[in-house]
Amino acid sequence: MRNPKKETPNEYFAFYDKDNVYGALFFQFPKVLLYGEKYRKLSATAKLSYMVLKDRLEYSLRNNWVDSEGHVYFIFTNEELMDLFNCSKGKAIKVKTELESLGLLFQKQMVFNPDTGKNEPNRLYLSQLDVKATDVYLRGQYGKETAQSLATSGSSKSGLNLEKELSSLDTFKDTEKPDFSSSNYSPAQRQKQNEDLIKNAPEYLVEQGQGAEIPLEADTIRLLSLWVNTPKQMHDYIGIIFNAKKRAQENIQRQTGKPVTIILDDEEELQHAITDALRRAFNSLRKKYNKHEKVDSIDNYL
Structure with a gap:
């Protein structure tokens, strides 16, 4: 039996609010989802789902889906996800679980609505990506190109030290061939x-x-x-x-x-x-x- 959903996310959950959605809307794939250490183990479907769900924020604003605290939410049922990715219900639930496990998605269960006579669908909240100065990109063989930080702020000294460490990979010489045999x-x-x-x-x-x-x-x-x-x-x-x-x-x-x-x-x-x-x-x-x-x-x- 699955654990019941928490009524509130943790204090570090970075909601999208009505004042910062328009400036962040895009359908380009954020590189941190591909290269960031925190998101490396996310499946390709989960990463793409994050982008699709993020695109829903604009639709949410048009429908004024903003809660009392100013957080933008959206509604995206398992059936919609199944139809979008042509997958089973189990896989759709698994994708959402993946995103929840890394703090990218929060689902708020809604109560029975007497006006409609139905249980309201879950409200889904998306978290902004956690981009750190340590999320660098190594491009080309052995990361020969310059390491680029994703963060817009941070210590330039740390960046230089990191770049120096990466460049040292080029001068490393293997002095002994490894042998992985059991003996x-x-x-x-x-x-x-x-x-x-x-x-x-x-x-x-x-x-x-x-x-x-x-x-x-x-x-x-x-x-x-x-x-x-x-x-x-x-x-x-x-x-x-x-x-x-x-x-x-x-x-x-x-x-x-x-x-x-x-x-x-x-x-x-x-x-x-x-x-x-x-x-x-x-x-x-x-x-x-x-x-x-x-x-x-x-x-x-x-």
């Missing part, structure tokens, strides 16, 4: 490395939003991470999923006489079904092992 690490180090890789697999194996390295939902990888002990096991289990996909395509082709390709990126319901099937399989395997029943091949069983 170069102690058993304790390897265990920590494995734990880190497995724990964070949902982040680096499945990029949130678009451009996924592996076309599986993060929940699938998160589930696998609870049942494997090494990155190799993770890789092997993912391989089982794609071998099953290949066999399914071959079976369909034999039945229909037509070649078929299952595109997992476009099949959210199928991805959910894969996660559920894995969960049932792991549950069944645990029961079998607890009863000391023989399992000839875990790979074939999965």
